[in-house]
Amino acid sequence: MAEETKFEPKIVAFLCNWCTYAGADLAGTGRNQYQANVRVIKLPCTGGIDPLFLIKAFERGADGILVSGCHPGDCHYNSGNYHARRRWNVFRPLLEFCGINPERIQFSWISAAEGGKWVETINGVVDTVRALGPFEGYQKINTIGPDASSESSQT
C-alpha cells in the first residue's frame, strides 16, 4: 500500500483567534482526529487577512487554503468577518481570472463550540484538494518562466 507515493495535499489555514482557532482547539480537547495536512496561521480576525497572504501561501507550495472565522453576527470585532466575506467575493473572480481554481480556497464559519465542524471542514478541504491534484501554477512560473500554462487548462 505504502509503495505508491500518494499525493498528500498541503493546506494552509488562516484562522481567526476567537472562533475557529478555539474551535480547532476544541477538536483537540475532544480528541477528534482529522487529517494532518493542515498548517494553521492564527490572526486576530479573518477581516485582517490580506489576499496577498493567500497568494503567498500558494507561492510557497500550498495546494489549498482554508480561511475560517466566526459565524456571521458573532464576530469578536463585530463586523470583521463580513469584511472578509466581501473581500473574498471580490478576490474569487480575480483568482479565476488568474487561472487558479477557486475550489482551492475555501471559506467557512466555525465557532469556538464547533470542534466537530472543524474536523469535517478540514477533512473536506483535504479531500477536495486531493481530488484537484497538486497546485503547480506557481512552480511552473518559477521553473519554466512566463509561458507556463495556467491551471484551469489542466483541470
Added chain:
Amino acid sequence: MGKKIGVFVCHCGTNISATVDVEKVAEETKKNNPGVSYTTTYKYMCSDPGQKLLRDKIKEEGLTGVVIAACSPKMHEHTFRNAAIKSGLNPYHVEISNIREQCSWVHPDKPVGTEKSTDLVRMMTEKVRKDKSLKPIKVHVTKRALIIGGGIAGIQAALDIADGGHEVIMVEREASIGGHMAQLSETFPTLDCSQCIMTPKMVEAAQHDNITMHTWSEIESITGYLGNFDVKIRKKARSVDLDLCTGCSSCWQVCPCKKIKSEFDMGLANRTAIYIPFPQAIPSKPVIDRENCILFKDARKKNIKPNDSKVCRKCIDACPIAPVKAIDYNQEDEIIDVKVGAIIVATGFRELEDGLYGEYGGGKYEDVITGMQFERLASASGPTDGKIKRPSDGKEPEIVVFIQCVGSRDPSKGCSYCSKTCCMYTAKHTMLYKHKVHHGHAFVFYIDIRCAGKGYEEFSQRAIEEEGATYLRGRVSRVYKKGDKLIVLGADTLTGSVVEIEADMVVLASAMKAQDDAEQFAQKLSIQYDKDKFFSEMHPKLKPVESSSAGIFLAGTCQGPKDIPETVAQAGAAASKVLALLSSDELEREPVVARVDRQLPPVFSTCIGCFYCQKVCPYSAIESEDIKARDGSVIKTVARVNEGLCQGCGLCAATCRSKSIELDGFNDEQIYAEINAVEFN
C-alpha cells in the same frame, strides 16, 4: 542583528510525547533553523520548575526570542510571557506553537505528528525572528460599574460593588427590580419565604448611596472597551414622574382597565393599566401600560397626542400631587449617557413557553400550570393568598400531578440541557402542597432525581418519605381533559407498567430558557453565547464569570440555569472581579493594536489619506491628523489610530491601499515569515 532563539518543547506528561517524538522535534529544529541557539524538551513546561528552566535559560543563553511548543496559546501564553518578563525579556518575543490541541491530540500517528510539530515550530520560530518589543498600553479606568438586570444576581452584584465604594448604575427593564426571585413563594432547601429574604435586599439596593437605579429602562447601545464603556440607556416613558409620585395608590385604584393579566402573577390574577407590578415593588411607583390603557389606545386610533385624548383621565384626576401632577401622558422615552469601567450582565432567564407541550395541554387547559404559576399560587402574597386553588374553578385540588423535565433534557423540544432547579423545586412544591392540603396526594413523574447540593438530597428524600409524595420514574405521554378531571397518561418504568392518573391539577416543571432577545442582546454587547442562547463564559472551569469580552462579566441565569445560592455566589464572584478591575486607576492592555506608519518624517508618511480604514473600523478608532509645515499650513491629512479604542482586529491593515497600517504582534512581516516557513517537503 540575528536573534538568539530558544525552543522549548513540552512533553505535557504524555499528552504530547505519546504521539509526537518531542526529542526529534527539538533536534530537527536546532539542526535546520539557523538562529535557534538553544533547544530542549521538558516534562511540564507550565510547572514551576518548567518556568524556572525558561527563566534561567533566557539569562544563561542570552535568548532574545522564545518558542514554546506546548498546548494552545489560550492556555499558557500568558504564563510563559510573564516568565519571560521576569528574566528581562520583552514578553512579545515569546510565541507558542500549539502542538497539543492542534497536533498531538488529533493525529495518533507518531511520525505524522512529529513532522507536523516540527513544521509548526519552524513557523513560529520564523515569526519570533520578526517579533518586536511591544509595550503594554495603559488605559484609564472609569470607576463606575453597570449592572444590567435587577434580579437577585444584579442586586447582589450591585450591593457588593457599592459596598466596595464604587458607583453602580443598575438597569432593569421591568417596572420594578426583584426579578424571578420576588415571584417565588418559599425557597428550597430551608423553606424560608422568598419575599422575606428578597425585599430587604431590594430596599438596601434602592437606598444605597452608591447605587443609581433605572427601572423601566433598557440598554440602547454599548460602545468602548474595558475600563471605558460608553453606555446609552433608554429610559422608557413611564408616564409617571418618579420624583413627584409618592406611590399613594390613588391612581391605580380608580383605573377602569382591570382585566389585564398580571405578568408578575403569571396570568393568574389581573392588574390595572396603571399599576405597580406587586405590592413590594421598588420603586413603589406605578407605570402606565400603554398597550392596554384605553386613553393611549384612543390616542393611537385618532393619531393625537395622548394628553389630548379625553376618553379616560381618571388616574390623572385622582393624582393628589399639586400643582403639577405626577402623571404625564405625553412623557417620551429618554436616552441617557453613562460612562462605566466594567459591566455585569445579569439578565436572567425566562420560563419555557406555554403551549410548546401541546400533549400536556399546556396553554390550553387552565388547570395545567407551570412551576412559576404554582409559585404564585403557593405564595402568601399571591392571587389566592397562598391557598392552593386550581385556576379553572377555584376548587382545592385533591390529586396533583407534577411532571418534571418539561422541556429540559428533551432535544425534540429544543432543550437538550438539564435545568438543574426543577428536581428541587418540584420536591418543594409537593411539600408546600401537602402542607396546605393535608389530605391531598402529590404524584411526581421524573427521569432522574438530581439533587446535588448542600442539604438538597435530604430535602427531596423528605418530600418522598415524610410528606408522602409518590415519585414515579417515567415520562408522561399525554394529559387530556375528561369532565373536570385531567387524565395523565404516563409510564412507571421501574415496574414496567402504564400509569393513568385522574388529577385535579397538573404542574409542569418547565425548563429555564434564555431570554427571547438574548441573541440580539449578546450581539449588542459583542459577547458570545452558546447553542441555547445562554451567554458563554470565557472558560468553563477557570473563568466562569468572565464573558468573551474584556470588562464584561456574567452573573446568574443568563449564563445557564442555576438556583439562588449559585446565582448569588456567581454574582459575588463577578462583583469581586469588577472591584479588582476598578481598584486601579490605569489598566494595562495587550498592545495588539494597529499603527499607521510614521517612522519617516511626517511629510513622508506613506498614508495617502483615503480613510478607507476609517470606514471599516468597527471601533471608530481611526482619527485624522494634519501634517503641517513649519508655517502651520496643512501639507496633508493622514490617518492615526487611537490606541485606547483600537481592539486589534487588523481590518484597517488589510484594507489599507498603501500598506501604511501594521497590526502590532501580527504585522505583515510576521505573517509572511510564518507563511514562508510553511515550506512543505
Added chain:
Amino acid sequence: MQIKEKTRIGYYPGCAITMGSSSEEYGTSVLRVAEAIGPELEEIHDWNCCGASSAHATNHKLSTALSIRNISLAEQSGFKEILAPCPMCSQRLIISQKDVADDEELKKDVEDAIEMPCNGDVKILNYLELIKNYCMDEIAEKRKKTPKDLKIASYYGCLLLRPPKVLQFDDPENPTSMEEIVEATGAISVDWELKTNCCGGGFTLSRTDIVLKLTNDILECAVDAGADAIAVACPMCHANLDMRQKKIEKEYNRKFNIPIVYISELIGLALDLGPISLGLNKHFIDTESVVNAFA
C-alpha cells in the same frame, strides 16, 4: 379544459386494503376518489408484501428487502412518487428507504437479494399527504354534497406520524392535516384529545384486553367531544375501532354505536360517488347516519 397532464403516481395497495382483503373498502374508496379528482394512480406491477409485522419483527434484512423491492419496481416503471394508503406500508417503505440510504452494506445486500438497483429518489406518500398535495382544490371545486351538521373526530393513530424524525409528516403531537381534509368535505371537525393515541395495533389478536381498554378510551373521548363519527386513514385503527366496537361496548358497558369511516370514504361521499361503490356497506358499525348526513 384539461390541458395539463395528470400526475402519474405508483399505487401500492399492500395486503390489508387490496381487493378481497379485510379492509378492501379503504382501497376501493381511494381508487374511486382518485378516478374522480386525480391524480392518476397506477398499481405497481408485481408488488409484494411491505415487510411489516412478522417480517420486520424477526428479520430486518428480509423486511427491508421486501420493502425496497416495491420501491425499485416503482422506480423502474418511472414513478416519482408512490402512494401507500395503509400507514403501516408507507411507514415501512420510508423506514426501509432511509435504512438503505444510511447503510451502504445493507443497500448492497438488498440490491443483490432483489436483483434490482435502488436509487432511493422515489417519494412515498401516505394518503393524507396525497390529498393535501394534490386534491384540496379539486375537493373544493368538485364537491357536490355538503353534510348537514356532521361532526367528525379525526383519528391518526401512531403509524402516520411516528417515528417523527423519519416520517417528517405533520406535528406528531398535534397533527391537523386530517382535520383540514375533513373540513374540505364540509363536515365539522371536533377538537378532541386522543387523536394520536395508540389503538392497540398489533395486539388485536394476542392481547385483546389491552386493545379493548385503549380503544374504549378513544371511543369515549370522541363521543364525549360530540363526534358523530370517527375518521381514520389506517386499516389497523379501523379494525380495532370498528370490528371490536361491540365487544368494547359489552366489556365497558357503554353504548357508542359510532361509525368509523375512512377519510377516503368521506371525500367520496362529498363528491357524491355513491356509498356502495365506496364500500360503506362493509363496516361492522352501521354507517347509515354518515351517509344520510350527506343526503
